[in-house]
Amino acid sequence: MRRSRRGVAWATLLAAACERPAALDPPVAAAAPAFGDPRRPFGEPSEDGPPWPLEPPPHDGERFTWMTAALPDWSHCNAASDRYRMQEILSGGVVLFDADGDGDLDLFCNTGGRWPDTPTRSLGATEQPQHALFRNDGAFRFAEIAAAAGVQLSAGAFAVGATAGDYDGDGDEDLYVTGDRRSWLYRNEGARDGVPRFVECAAELGLAAEGLLATSAAFLDADRDGRLDLYVAGYVAYDDARNERLRCGEATSGVRDYCSPKEFEGTQDRFFRQEADGRFRECAREVGLLVPEPLAKNGKGLGVVAADVDDDGDCDLFVANDGCPNLLFLNDGRGRFAEEGLVRGCALSSEGRSRAGMGTEAADYDGDGDLDLFVTNLDLESNGLFRNDGSAFFEDDAGPCGLAAQDGGTVGFGTLFLDADHDGDLDLAVANGHVVRHAWRTRGTLTLHQHDQLFENRDGGRFELLPPERAGAFFAVRNVARGAAAGDLDGDGDLDLVFARSGDRPVVLRNNHAERAGRADALLLDLVGAPAVRAAIGTRAWLTADGRTQVAEVKGGASYASRSDRRLHFALPAGGRATLRLRWPDGTAQEAGELAAGHCWRVVQGRAPEVVATLR
Numbered sequence: 001m002r003r004s005r006r007g008v009a010w011a012t013l014l015a016a017a018c019e020r021p022a023a024l025d026p027p028v029a030a031a032a033p034a035f036g037d038p039r040r041p042f043g044e045p046s047e048d049g050p051p052w053p054l055e056p057p058p059h060d061g062e063r064f065t066w067m068t069a070a071l072p073d074w075s076h077c078n079a080a081s082d083r084y085r086m087q088e089i090l091s092g093g094v095v096l097f098d099a100d101g102d103g104d105l106d107l108f109c110n111t112g113g114r115w116p117d118t119p120t121r122s123l124g125a126t127e128q129p130q131h132a133l134f135r136n137d138g139a140f141r142f143a144e145i146a147a148a149a150g151v152q153l154s155a156g157a158f159a160v161g162a163t164a165g166d167y168d169g170d171g172d173e174d175l176y177v178t179g180d181r182r183s184w185l186y187r188n189e190g191a192r193d194g195v196p197r198f199v200e201c202a203a204e205l206g207l208a209a210e211g212l213l214a215t216s217a218a219f220l221d222a223d224r225d226g227r228l229d230l231y232v233a234g235y236v237a238y239d240d241a242r243n244e245r246l247r248c249g250e251a252t253s254g255v256r257d258y259c260s261p262k263e264f265e266g267t268q269d270r271f272f273r274q275e276a277d278g279r280f281r282e283c284a285r286e287v288g289l290l291v292p293e294p295l296a297k298n299g300k301g302l303g304v305v306a307a308d309v310d311d312d313g314d315c316d317l318f319v320a321n322d323g324c325p326n327l328l329f330l331n332d333g334r335g336r337f338a339e340e341g342l343v344r345g346c347a348l349s350s351e352g353r354s355r356a357g358m359g360t361e362a363a364d365y366d367g368d369g370d371l372d373l374f375v376t377n378l379d380l381e382s383n384g385l386f387r388n389d390g391s392a393f394f395e396d397d398a399g400p401c402g403l404a405a406q407d408g409g410t411v412g413f414g415t416l417f418l419d420a421d422h423d424g425d426l427d428l429a430v431a432n433g434h435v436v437r438h439a440w441r442t443r444g445t446l447t448l449h450q451h452d453q454l455f456e457n458r459d460g461g462r463f464e465l466l467p468p469e470r471a472g473a474f475f476a477v478r479n480v481a482r483g484a485a486a487g488d489l490d491g492d493g494d495l496d497l498v499f500a501r502s503g504d505r506p507v508v509l510r511n512n513h514a515e516r517a518g519r520a521d522a523l524l525l526d527l528v529g530a531p532a533v534r535a536a537i538g539t540r541a542w543l544t545a546d547g548r549t550q551v552a553e554v555k556g557g558a559s560y561a562s563r564s565d566r567r568l569h570f571a572l573p574a575g576g577r578a579t580l581r582l583r584w585p586d587g588t589a590q591e592a593g594e595l596a597a598g599h600c601w602r603v604v605q606g607r608a609p610e611v612v613a614t615l616r
Contacts, residue, residue, distance in 0.1 A: 056473035061516075063420055063454065064472035064497060064509040070140040071107075071506060077129035078112045078503045079158070080437075084248070084258050086238050087180045088112065089435045090215060090302075092482030092500040093161035093561030094414075096489075097173045099149070100135060100191040103613055105487045105565055107134040107142060107498060108151070109506050110177055113158035128155050131177070132506075135194070140490060140510060150198040151175065151186050159184075161483065161561020165219030166535045167228045168278060172196075173535075176207070178214035178232065178561065183207065206280040209270055213238050218557025220306035220315040221533045221585050222287070223335025227274040228533055231289075231317055231557070233301030236264035255438050261322050261356075266300040269319065273335070288337040289317075289329060300324055302413075303360035306556030308538060309371050310392035313587050315538040315556065318346070320357030320375045326384075330392070345394040346373055346386040355381045356411075359484075359560030363417035364551045365426045366461040371553065376412025376430060376560070379439075379446055383412055383430070387461075403428075403455065406465040410450050411435055414484025414560040418495045421456065422513050422521055422571035424548060428455040428463060431499050431560070433480035449478035452499060474509055481507075487565030493520030493598065493615035495569055500562065520615035521576060524600040525568040527554055529584055535566065536605075538585040543570045543595075545578035572597040580609070 058065045078088045091112035099106040111129040133151050134142035146152065153159055158180040164173045168187065175186040175198065185207045186198035202208040212234040219228045242264070249257035271289045272280035284290050291299045303320035310316060310330055317337065319327040325347035329337035341347035349355055356378035362371045366387060373394065375384040382404035386394035398404045414431035421427065432450040440447045454471040455463040468476035483500035490496065492514035499507040514520055527536040539554045552568045572578055576597035582590040584605050592609050595601055600613040 056468075056476055058473050059469050061470070062468075062472040062512065063466070063470060064474065064511055066472065066474040067140045067508045067510050070508040071134055071142050072144045073505070074109070074132045074144055075505050076109065076111050076501060076503055077114065079114045079129075080503060081115065081117070082256075083115070083117070083240075083244065084256060084437070085115065085240065085243065086236070086258060086261075086264075087158050087160065087213065089258050089437075089502070090235065090482075090561075091158070091160045092502045093178075094483040094485045094498050094500040094506060095162045095164045095175065095563045096485045096487035096498065096565045097164040097175075097563070099133060099173070099175075099188065099196045100194060101172055101196070102191070102194075104136045104138070104491060105489050106136050107506070107508075108132070108162060108164075108175060109134070109500055110159040110162045111153060112160075113153060113156075113179075115158075116156065128153065131159070136489065138490075140508065145195055148195050150200070157182070160213070160215050161217070163217045163219065163557060163563045165228050165230075165537070165556065167219065167230070167274065169227075169534045171534065173566075176202075176217055176219075176230065178209070178217055180213050180238075181211055183209040183212075183214050183217075183232065205278065206282070207272055212267060212270060215302050216304045216557060216561050218304045218306040218317070219535065220317070220537050220556040222271075222273065222315060222331060222337075224314060224333070224586055225335075226529075226531060226533050226586075227276075228535060228537070229274050229335075230272045230280065231304055231306065232270045232272070233304045233319055234267035234269050234299075235302065235322070236261050236300050237267050238264055249438075249442070253442050255442060257437050257442070258435060261300050266321075266324060268299065269301050269304075287335055288339070291327065291339065299327065302358045303375070303557075303560050305360050305362045305373075305558040306537065307362040307371050307553055307558075308540060309362060309373070309388065311370055313583060315585075318360060318362065318373055320360040321354070322356045322358065323354060325354050326357050326375060344392060345396075346384075349382070349384065350396040350399070355384065357384070358411075358413045359415040359431070361415050361417055361558050362553075362555060363426055365417055365428070365457065367425055367550075369549070369551050371551075374415060374417070374428070376415050379409050379411050379434065379443070397461075401461055402463045406453075406455070406463075409446055410453065413482045414499070414562055416484055416486050416559050416564055418486045419522075419569065419571045420454065420495065420511060420513070422494065422517070424550065424571055424573065425457040425460055427457050429453070429484060429486070429497060430455070431479075431481035431484040433482065433502060447478060449480055451475055451478055452481050472509060474507060479504065479507070482560060483562035484559050485562045485564040487567075488524060488569070488615075491613065491616055493522040493524070514616075520598040522569060522571045522615070523578075523595055523597050524615070525570070525580075526600060526602040526612060527568070527582070528602060528604045529586075530605045531586075533585055536585065537566075540583045541568055542581040543578045544581075546573050546575065548573075567600070
């Protein structure tokens with residue numbers, strides 16, 4: 001067994017966990033304008049730091065190409081103002097799902113919103129900012145249909161993130177949008193004339209999460225009753241009047257900026273269990289998901305992933321907390337949880353300190369058959385890469401795996417593992433952007449706008465940061481990125497990327513692997529539970545080819561305030577055939593037989609696989 005933290009004294013761990021972080025604002029007296037004005041021309045140099053290319057031309061051989069003309073003209077609105085409300089720096093999620101049921105991936109991006117006192121110059125328009133639902137019309141052309149589909153933000157509301165899941169089991173995915181003091185559930189009623197119809201019903205079903213500054217959310221079937229439940233991460237008990245009194249930054253640097261989360265108490269996350277009548281009941285205390293003292297008011301959740309980290313057949317929950325220990329809730333198989341993050345080694349850094357956890361991911365990056373955990377953190381902290389030893393005890397291997405030395409100046413949010421180069425192991429993408437508006441003036445060489453990152457997995461678990469010449473010209477551009485998601489947008493068998501940017505247009509990146517290879521050397525798995533939950537969240541797949549087995553799981557949540565395509569992606573070696581074994585959420589095992597590359601396969605529980613699409 002790998003080294004464990006089980007022998008470290010709990011008192012020491014708790015003291016380090018609740019330690020007050022260093023001040024955000026080194027003393028520099030300067031001022032800078034607000035960020036995120038949607039009227040700013042796309043890519044124009046920002047006044048918060050050094051300029052960047054407007055739209056850099058693609059490099060020969062780049063892995064991802066920025067599809068600048070893919071989306072209609074729409075920008076996220078963070079409502080940044082001189083009031084420095086904390087919600088402004090949190091908002092920006094993306095969801096990849098088949099909204100209209102036509103077999104390809106559509107794209108949802110939530111806006112933030114506006115405040116009653118927000119100057120219209122900060123919005124670029126007088127009307128209420130709205131979400132965007134981009135229908136995929138093929139060949140990287142998308143049409144914006146949010147208003148026609150009924151996915152709209154009410155006046156005075158402010159949204160943070162989003163996720164998706166087929167909560168009612170009718171075969172189409174519904175959309176859940178998190179926000180400040182309330183959240184929204186848009187039930188998918190199916191499509192007519194190419195436009196999906198959504199009906200907002202959160203309050204009716206008990207999912208409004210009123211009073212909570214909600215960030216990320218994850219659907220899962222916690223008690224394996226065939227119905228999806230919902231975990232919603234809450235951030236802090238933000239108070240506008242207190243924020244105004246604090247005027248963070250002014251006393252130390254002379255420049256006002258966003259407050260650190262240390263200035264506000266944390267909030268308890270919420271867990272909604274779906275009852276037999278389709279309504280939801282909040283029952284976090286009942287099922288063991290309330291954080292015990294002394295950490296109860298230090299849980300400041302930003303990222304959550306639902307996955308079976310201890311490989312016992314049920315969905316566990318991992319929560320990335322900002323400035324406080326991360327939480328690992330292990331499921332007993334009946335929908336009751338025990339929090340074991342500290343003793344299991346994934347709550348703190350290798351030095352025993354809490355970090356500013358934001359986004360999170362669970363996947364088998366080292367190919368040993370179990371799910372490892374990744375957490376993005378603040379600048380001057382390393383991101384956390386928690387390697388699973390096979391028995392759900394973890395050690396932070398960011399240093400040995402080469403990540404610690406390559407991310408010290410970034411502030412990570414959305415993140416995901418994906419096999420970008422189709423070599424059979426998982427690479428890593430990270431969306432970056434600071435939370436201090438005047439970072440360039442108050443934190444030395446660091447900037448608000450930062451480069452997003454693509455790390456290539458080398459030798460089964462050591463990561464190399466790819467330069468823009470290899471990753472793609474977009475990675476030379478500085479952004480205030482938040483959400484990130486992956487999915488095969490053009491049906492060619494490789495995974496494309498989408499980044500949500502605060503106060504700016506979303507970014508769509510085409511993976512060029514299939515174009516270079518000249519063939520689709522991968523397969524997609526669309527798993528459907530029956531009679532278990534149709535969304536198949538928690539289903540684990542083992543795909544074996546040429547003596548090598550890849551492991552993947554249908555997860556709930558992950559990244560930050562976002563969700564990737566729920567279908568599983570596997571690259572295959574020469575020969576292009578593999579055998580598939582499945583374990584469904586109700587514990588049923590299935591030998592699914594032999595599958596060929598170049599197709600999207602649908603496997604309904606208990607039935608033989610069938611081809612539903614040929615990858616181009």
